[in-house]
Amino acid sequence: MALGAALFFAVEHMVLKKGPVHQANENGTEVAETLAKLEKAQELIKKSYVGEVDEAKLMDGAIQGMVASLGDPYSVYMDRETSKQFEQSLDSSFSGIGAEVSKEGEDFIIVDRFKGSPAEQSGLKPNDKIKSIDGESIQSLTLYEVTAKIRGPKGSKVVIGVERGDASKNLDITVTRDEIPVETVHSKRFKLEDSQIGYLEITTFAKGTAEDLKTELTKLESEGIDGLILDVRGNPGGLLSSVHEVLDQFVTNKKPFMYIEERNGDREPLSSVLEEKKEYPVATLIDGGSASAAEILAAGMQEVEGYPLIGEKTFGKGTVQQSYDLGDGSQMKLTMSKWLTPNKKWIHKEGILPTLEVSQPAVFDLVPLQSAVVLKKGMNDEKISVLQNILNGLGYEVDRTDGYFSGSTEKALLAFQKAAGLKENGEANTATLAELDKAIQTYKENPKHDHQLQSAIEFLGENE
Known part of the structure; x- marks a missing residue:
């Protein structure tokens, strides 16, 4: 997982500002005393610590400690290597699992996953708390040490232990690392009786997103559309400059589309350049991601x-970060301001409510089931509860979901195995679990099962 998976999705200014490690303070004496204290501590460690001391790591640790003391998961220090990884994550692809990880308090949280990424396909979910990596606790690690452990070459595997909701046991989820393409815009058209509804999915707001969206939108409009859906579900954010350029194509300049509020309370309005709105109606799909x-x-x-x-x-993230080059290849990303909606509301930790609330089918919340042992009749295990929920979600009715492998569970599994062309033994072996995983993905990828998408298509059809 590249560092971008941990940090790129904060709203950030694109310009990397250069700045000194130390900024001026009105009280020069106070600055001198602080630097003297830091230097004294550094010299004491170098001369007296029982082990060998790496001076570069010592300085990195000091800066990391200062930033960590802010208690802000979006303000971070990146050493030279980490900074390089971050910059690479802004390119067209990177190697990893495709998840955004943040630190909140003492917890490492999965904020979101790239669409179609190994993280999503393996069943990692937003708000999962990472507790271990390859069986080792991460309690004493920094965010960057965690991301470094998760990273690895394409094709290699990593086992991520997560705590999810009120589950009594942590889940161990095996993820196969892969090259993560950053293709941020996907387009389709849906036919609704006599109408053509355009669809643009924006997975992240990266450097080329606005230009790619403009290309796909022009293509849709040239083919003829009577309405448009913008889909930012599961989109964890990105560059402020990118979303500004996208909004320039849809939102007029009659009022600012956001305000940036500084620490002193000053507010800077940001407005679109668009004079007239689209002739067709537009709807936006949103969710907790x-x-x-x-x-x-x-x-x-x-x-x-x-x-x-x-x-x-x-999700509810209402802060803006800016990156500062510290002169040696390292950089600091610092929360500099809040952002407010056009109606001057701060949505941090509150989120934005939909105009029309629509939930997805239960199958959309299901995760692939991984088990080292064959699950069969008479067994009692938490993984069997997951199996039962999967079967119910796919339409193979089971009488219970408490983890006891009942006769009804066996019957439902036999029906699934028959439909999938598998050996019908009523046992959840490796082959059966793999086919269940494929069935879940196929179900989710069918637009007819996407209740939110279908609601948007129907809404636009009625309001064209």
């Missing part, structure tokens, strides 16, 4: 133009 820049887009679409938001409440 829509965060940061995705929420800026959602708020602008709703509060400036009155375009509906369809789906579920967004």
